[in-house]
Amino acid sequence: KEAKLWGGRFKEGVTDAVERFTESISFDKQLYKQDIKGSRAHASMLTHQGLISESDRDSIIEGLEEIERRIENGEFNWRADREDVHMNIEAALTDMIGEPAKKLHTARSRNDQVLTDFRLWCRDAIDGILVSMKQLQVSLLTLALRNEGLIVPGYTHLQRAQPVLLQHLLLAYVEEIERDAGRLVDCRARMNFCPLGACALAGTGLPIDRFMTSEALGFTAPLRNSIDAVSDRDFVLEFLSANAITAVHLSRLGEEWVLWASEEFGFITPSDSVSTGSSIMPQKKNPDPMELVRGKSARVIGDLVTLLTLCKGLPHAYNRDLQEDKEPVFDSVKTILGMLEVSAEFALNITFNRERIQKALPAGHLDATTLADYLVNKGVPFRTSHDIAGKSVALCTSKNCQLLDLSLDELRSINPVFEEDVYDFLGVENAIQKFVSYGSTGSACVASQIDYWMKKLEMK
Ligand code: ARG
Numbered sequence: 001k002e003a004k005l006w007g008g009r010f011k012e013g014v015t016d017a018v019e020r021f022t023e024s025i026s027f028d029k030q031l032y033k034q035d036i037k038g039s040r041a042h043a044s045m046l047t048h049q050g051l052i053s054e055s056d057r058d059s060i061i062e063g064l065e066e067i068e069r070r071i072e073n074g075e076f077n078w079r080a081d082r083e084d085v086h087m088n089i090e091a092a093l094t095d096m097i098g099e100p101a102k103k104l105h106t107a108r109s110r111n112d113q114v115l116t117d118f119r120l121w122c123r124d125a126i127d128g129i130l131v132s133m134k135q136l137q138v139s140l141l142t143l144a145l146r147n148e149g150l151i152v153p154g155y156t157h158l159q160r161a162q163p164v165l166l167q168h169l170l171l172a173y174v175e176e177i178e179r180d181a182g183r184l185v186d187c188r189a190r191m192n193f194c195p196l197g198a199c200a201l202a203g204t205g206l207p208i209d210r211f212m213t214s215e216a217l218g219f220t221a222p223l224r225n226s227i228d229a230v231s232d233r234d235f236v237l238e239f240l241s242a243n244a245i246t247a248v249h250l251s252r253l254g255e256e257w258v259l260w261a262s263e264e265f266g267f268i269t270p271s272d273s274v275s276t277g278s279s280i281m282p283q284k285k286n287p288d289p290m291e292l293v294r295g296k297s298a299r300v301i302g303d304l305v306t307l308l309t310l311c312k313g314l315p316h317a318y319n320r321d322l323q324e325d326k327e328p329v330f331d332s333v334k335t336i337l338g339m340l341e342v343s344a345e346f347a348l349n350i351t352f353n354r355e356r357i358q359k360a361l362p363a364g365h366l367d368a369t370t371l372a373d374y375l376v377n378k379g380v381p382f383r384t385s386h387d388i389a390g391k392s393v394a395l396c397t398s399k400n401c402q403l404l405d406l407s408l409d410e411l412r413s414i415n416p417v418f419e420e421d422v423y424d425f426l427g428v429e430n431a432i433q434k435f436v437s438y439g440s441t442g443s444a445c446v447a448s449q450i451d452y453w454m455k456k457l458e459m460k
Pocket of ligand 1: 318323
């Protein structure tokens with residue numbers, strides 16, 4: 001068995017069970033790019049500070065380039081007995097270039113190294129998620145543009161409430177995702193500080209320049225406190241929280257589309273390309289991708305809970321428990337990217353069943369609140385208007401008709417304030433025109449918001 005890089009004081013090697021249990025190479029090899037990037041910056045800084053020679057630096061950097069090439073071509077031999085990505089790369093570099101490689105870990109610990117890698121990795125992951133978020137927003141807006149003018153029932157308590165433009169509802173999702181993106185941008189900015197040079201926890205007596213490595217790696221600045229630098233996982237907690245919120249948004253979207261695709265609603269027909277069938281029921285066509293978007297939100301929430309639980313009892317500074325911080329993050333990122341991608345694809349493969357929706361609109365007295373507003377315009381106090389409109393609805397219920405089917409005499413029998421112009425307020429088409437407040441579902445307001453988003457998403 002090969003001696004461990006840390007093996008100086010040990011007389012015996014670890015058991016196979018311990019080796020299997022403590023390794024992280026099976027998952028942290030994902031950090032190889034960031035690890036190599038960090039080592040290059042570190043080696044250059046060591047040379048600049050006179051800690052290693054230029055020729056040592058050059059062979060280190062050449063060796064790292066070769067290792068990166070091998071990893072990318074699948075030629076690199078990842079070894080569990082070398083524990084993790086950091087020691088795999090360092091040991092392979094030593095195999096390759098000999099003595100100079102042994103100087104690379106000067107003024108560095110795996111504790112600051114792993115966090116440098118991890119912050120770089122999360123930074124890249126955020127940039128990728130932001131791209132996918134924008135693609136989903138563009139898909140939702142595309143769907144909105146294809147369905148201009150379509151009125152759908154708006155619900156509260158899943159009961160018919162008021163008519164809304166479909167575009168208005170779709171833009172609500174776009175707004176949510178915009179805030180989700182904003183959370184990631186904030187998180188990225190707070191995350192973008194460099195732990196490298198904090199070493200194990202206390203810093204170092206060697207004359208390193210942390211500002212130099214921080215800048216070379218694109219960080220805003222080195223972290224101020226070396227203990228904090230190797231202890232902190234709140235950057236991951238924040239990242240996973242942001243992902244969990246996004247996942248909840250996507251899950252609600254999934255739920256809505258699954259409902260709408262049901263025979264009972266029948267508002268949308270997803271295309272075959274985003275549906276799957278049943279192994280026993282020949283007639284079935286299920287909206288599985290959106291069910292799985294709803295389902296996978298559970299994992300993303302779970303990933304956050306795992307990390308919160310992992311961190312809550314840890315004394316400062318590094319504890320090996322923290323090696324468990326990576327898989328939930330990798331899982332959260334992979335899952336959220338999949339959820340965003342499939343939601344965007346689903347959006348582009350939905351047909352709204354206009355006739356079916358049209359037929360559904362008269363049910364549920366969606367114009368009752370507009371009727372109350374009509375009475376307010378006539379000078380009736382709102383509480384009284386509410387009561388009059390409520391009585392009008394009750395009359396409809398007993399006659400099994402809609403508000404616009406009531407005659408003026410019938411309305412006047414409830415309250416004499418009604419006049420002929422009431423019919424301009426009744427029916428969903430009329431009702432939708434009456435919305436004028438900022439942010440409302442009125443056509444003009446929605447049109448200007450569509451315009452806003454098309455510009456913002458560079459769709460025109
Ligand atoms: N693989 C370890 C992790 O991910 C690297 C840091 C190990 N540090 C140590 N002192 N054992 O946390």
